[in-house]
Amino acid sequence: MKIKAVLAAAVATTIIAGPVAAQDKSDWPQSFTIGTASQGGTYFAYGSGWANYMAETLGISGGAEITGGPMQNMALVHTGDLNFGLTTMGPARESLEGNSPLAPGMAMDNVCAMFPMYQTPFSVTTLSSSGITSIADIPDGAKIGFGPAGSTSDTYFPKMMETLGVNFERRNGSWADLGTQLQDGLIDVVAFAAGIPIPAVSQLEVQTDVNIIGMTEEELKKITEAFPVAEFTIPASTYQSLDEPSTVVSMWNFAIANCDVSESLVYEMVKTTMENNDKMVSIHKAARTSVPENYTKNNVLPWHPGAARWFNENGYEIPADRIK
Template sequence: MHRRIIIGALGAAAPALIGLRPAAAQPKNPAWPRALNMGTAAPGGTYALYGPAWGQLAQEATGVQISYRTTQGPNQNIILVQRKEVELGMVTMGVALQAWNGQGDWTQGNRFRDIRALFPMYDTPFHGIALKSSGITGHAQLAGKNVGVGPRGGTPGTYYPLILNELGARPSAIRFGSASDMAGQLQDRLLDAFVFASGVPVPAFSELEVQADVNFLDFTEEEVRKLTAKFPEMAAGSLPVGTYRKQERPLRIVGMYNFAIAHKSLPDDLVYEITKSVLGQNARLKAAIAAASETLAENWSKNTFLPFHPGAARYLREVGQQVPDNLVAA
């Protein structure tokens, strides 16, 4: 029997936000749109929980109804925001850099220049999980194995094939799919390992460790040096003991930051209120999802190239952040 790990996007985030007042029936400014759409990601990843958590705060503050579109992750979110099929989204900065410069196969040489940064979200660590019975404890052992990497259009789906190639650990097969689907396939031994990149704790990893004995896969010091030299958008880091219940030691990782984005056409005052509603209520957001502990105004500096929306920059400067003019664009 194939066991699926299903984590509802609203189901996990909403209980911690029960104290929110119902959103106003009308936008608080009649010039604002009545509704916005947000691109999130597939079930089992952090975006599926984080998006509705900050969306509820923004909806309460503005009276603008926000709905959520399940996507493959950052790549698709960028495409959809560029086309104005959704107005809000979430991205990792490595994928955003590819989009801005038109690099990476998925961009087909197109430069996505209508996206704007709103606020910093959290760091995305690359790490993996395998059943303890597999004997797999590190990335080097993934050579010749069946490995799941999450949705094709997500950050891990984009970067993990490159990472494993750089490390000389080429799998016999790379599988794409939602985090919950990858976790189910791992339990059924259709995959040897599931490697991913998301805010921690990764919901699908947390579910897996409850249901099975697992090993968490991190990187050696040499692997970290090799990856950060190859991919300057990545930085070395560590996941402390306690990130996962069955984690026995700190995990050595590489990571890249996540930012919320919007289409450049959104009104400045609306974006100001959205940004203020999220960064100004960190305790409430953190109560909904642990990854929000890093959703702080001072982390704006994790973005060095993607222009901030003027409304977002206004709020950041209002709370003392020195966002330079060359990093703001209408």
């Protein structure tokens, strides 16, 4: 039985292809699907827009599928249940090494990198009325929403909170649902890990007053020493609730493909994505860092041959031993 059958049910959003381009597509699938994450998060917005763009440009039917996020996408792409997906480097490493909680012991080594996306900042959001203005202010037993089960946030943020001495009750759900729960007073904090601006946070700002909380120098030191993350600054212009930049930590995201997907299809997708950043930014502002120079941020996954061909042709060296 394929992993897809035993994972959480997913909802597909299908996009109809545009005109067929004049090129050999004999080894292309009839359609493609990209695994994203829950609605209200950046993965869904970015992935849906990218699928639509690829369908319109390359003349192949495509769609985005709601999933549990990076860890589940690694599993679904590895088994071939999905052609493509979005993942974060931390969950990607755990999955590659056989440490995924979705399939313990299965080394998900049939997943290849396509192109860099953006960094996922880990940030905390509360209602202003809560009086919580720092991580240290979070009271014992606070109900904290960590996103969908198995997501990047759910995998790492609880451990980060424990490292910082926070005692909490764990809650899971889609980002949109957790934003509603926060607004309704059912939870105290949402620990977001998603590309910025996060749709659910932007929506919350419109409806109520929120605090977007960063980390102190001491907190940053503890977290960067203990986890595969780096310091990151959320610009004040990202959210109307920020009066100044917010310093947090982040982890890189990459688009991935099943390594057996057509080399020519992946080449055309990477070419279209990497050579049209203005279009990608129009899909989501986080795509400002979806540029070829950031290919070096992948130190985990092998490269798909189609992706590596485009990067090598354009002066971004990927050695043969890093290509699947």
